[in-house]
Amino acid sequence: MKHANMKGALTTALSLAVIGILVLLLLPKYWVFLLTAVFIVGIALQSLGLVAGRTGMISLSQLSFAGVGAWVTGYLNVIDAPGGLVVWTILGGLAAVPVGIALGLPALRLRGINLAIVTLGFAAAFDTVLATITFPGQTTFTQVARPALFDTDRGYFVFVLLVYGVIAVALEFLSHSRLGASWLAVRHSERAAAAHGISIPRAKLSAFAISAFISGISGGLLAGYLGTLVADNFSMMQSLVLFAVSTMVGAHFALGAIIGGLMITLFPEILRRLGLPQDIGNVVFALGAVQALSTGETIAETWIRLGRKFRRTKTIERSAGALDHLPQKAHHASGTALEIRDLTVRYGSVTALDKVTLSVPAGKVVGLVGPNGAGKSTLVDAIAGFLARYDGSILLEGRPLEGLSATDRARAGVRRTWQTTRIAPELSVGEYMKLAAGGVSASEIEALLAWAGAPAPETPIAAIDAGTRRLLDVAGVVAARPPVILLDEPAAGVSYDEALKLGERIAAIPATFGSAVLLIEHDMDLVRSACSEITVFDFGRVIAHGAPESVLATPIVQKAYMGIEFEEAAQ
Numbered sequence: 001m002k003h004a005n006m007k008g009a010l011t012t013a014l015s016l017a018v019i020g021i022l023v024l025l026l027l028p029k030y031w032v033f034l035l036t037a038v039f040i041v042g043i044a045l046q047s048l049g050l051v052a053g054r055t056g057m058i059s060l061s062q063l064s065f066a067g068v069g070a071w072v073t074g075y076l077n078v079i080d081a082p083g084g085l086v087v088w089t090i091l092g093g094l095a096a097v098p099v100g101i102a103l104g105l106p107a108l109r110l111r112g113i114n115l116a117i118v119t120l121g122f123a124a125a126f127d128t129v130l131a132t133i134t135f136p137g138q139t140t141f142t143q144v145a146r147p148a149l150f151d152t153d154r155g156y157f158v159f160v161l162l163v164y165g166v167i168a169v170a171l172e173f174l175s176h177s178r179l180g181a182s183w184l185a186v187r188h189s190e191r192a193a194a195a196h197g198i199s200i201p202r203a204k205l206s207a208f209a210i211s212a213f214i215s216g217i218s219g220g221l222l223a224g225y226l227g228t229l230v231a232d233n234f235s236m237m238q239s240l241v242l243f244a245v246s247t248m249v250g251a252h253f254a255l256g257a258i259i260g261g262l263m264i265t266l267f268p269e270i271l272r273r274l275g276l277p278q279d280i281g282n283v284v285f286a287l288g289a290v291q292a293l294s295t296g297e298t299i300a301e302t303w304i305r306l307g308r309k310f311r312r313t314k315t316i317e318r319s320a321g322a323l324d325h326l327p328q329k330a331h332h333a334s335g336t337a338l339e340i341r342d343l344t345v346r347y348g349s350v351t352a353l354d355k356v357t358l359s360v361p362a363g364k365v366v367g368l369v370g371p372n373g374a375g376k377s378t379l380v381d382a383i384a385g386f387l388a389r390y391d392g393s394i395l396l397e398g399r400p401l402e403g404l405s406a407t408d409r410a411r412a413g414v415r416r417t418w419q420t421t422r423i424a425p426e427l428s429v430g431e432y433m434k435l436a437a438g439g440v441s442a443s444e445i446e447a448l449l450a451w452a453g454a455p456a457p458e459t460p461i462a463a464i465d466a467g468t469r470r471l472l473d474v475a476g477v478v479a480a481r482p483p484v485i486l487l488d489e490p491a492a493g494v495s496y497d498e499a500l501k502l503g504e505r506i507a508a509i510p511a512t513f514g515s516a517v518l519l520i521e522h523d524m525d526l527v528r529s530a531c532s533e534i535t536v537f538d539f540g541r542v543i544a545h546g547a548p549e550s551v552l553a554t555p556i557v558q559k560a561y562m563g564i565e566f567e568e569a570a571q
């Protein structure tokens, strides 16, 4: 995985170096000047790509952060602060961070249109403030000084390209880190991210903070580029245009950010030369955003997909990790790992669980079976902290879980899978494993994947089928080696042979990893092979409990679960 990061970073750096050399050698000064703006806008787009494209939050005030960075840069220039533009720009970026965090706070509760309104309101307010206080040096026409080494337009192009490269490479590394994976996981499913013990506030606020920092830097660079600035450079309208273009091009890809920068910079230039109104550009960007949203594919993704067509498609190979590299078995308390007492859950008039009492002993795999709608998934939701309220109590190794959020319960030692897989498809298998269990080494991840029959770490999730993703789900929760694992229909979509093997693997979880398992499953062969005891639910109540063969043979279970009448079962 480190290797993949390095490869991506090197590709980015080399591509930028080639672009830089070609631009400097082939293009006249005017075009070099214009292309400098492309990369400054590209940096602002990368910042928006992080918060919107990568983390799935709408930010319609991205250029307000750039405005903060530019204002601070301008002020440091006016007072002739030491360090020059490099230091001023970094300080400008840092000044934008608290603003980003302040704006990120509503994002902890708001989504979609509501978050859009809040950020748009902030952009409008910032517009007014900036117009009132004006930029430092605006009235006296004080030019922001460029670094001596990069003073000319060609020199400044190189400077901006270097900053663009540093940010693109840093984002490349960040996006492959656990933090980067948590952003994608949050975008894909906040509940699934919480089930891995990811702090949703931390993921969202860090995305806003880093994004504001990068946007602030783009503002500082713009100050050096234009010399003097006006509030209009960072208006609410400009932020909206940036959002539309980011949505259209896919600004969370380095390629998308450059395409977007080219569009925002060159389109007005082309329209100007054709004598057409500038507003046409905004209409085109809005239509492009609508097109990307309706097809679900941005321009960068289209290019990447077309590029893949020309490459040899790799066959998906199972991880070849050695099983003796599996992480060591965790030693949890003996006795009862999970205890549920008198659990009652109501959805309006529906009583999904009615005074359910059951326990999962340490070192055991307990099956939970029952017909559709019996309340099995509701039980998992209640244990893992995904229900707003329930009556009764749930104890993990004797400690009550009430009052703990889903993230806290995951961290305390309850890990779950979902009935339908919720793995972010943008991740690779290895990145998902790092997200699911921090602190496992590369060789342990390979071994865990081999144990589960899952593909090799570098395989993109998007390339693997739904059944294989279920195996990866199991590998992910097992990697954390918590006291309790809740598996919600792990064999759904898995082939019959693979389901049998999965049964053997699940049976081995307590001995291999030290976790007790509550297994929900409709596949009775799998249940028989994996569980030492089972509990049967019907209409939210426990109707039987005991060894699988004897419980499944009782008439009441056969009637409830398999629709066999008492009389037939008795014959």
Ligand SMILES: Nc1ncnc2c1ncn2[C@@H]1O[C@H](COP(=O)(O)OP(=O)(O)OP(=O)(O)O)[C@@H](O)[C@H]1O
Pocket (backbone or CB within 6 Å): 347, 350, 351, 352, 370, 371, 372, 373, 374, 375, 376, 377, 378, 379, 419
């Ligand atoms: N969010 C909800 N709002 C209202 N009713 C719900 C909700 N979730 C579940 N229910 C109801 O609660 C009952 C239990 O549902 P649950 O999904 O827990 O059953 P299940 O045993 O997991 O079923 P399946 O095997 O089909 O997944 C059902 O009657 C279902 O319709």
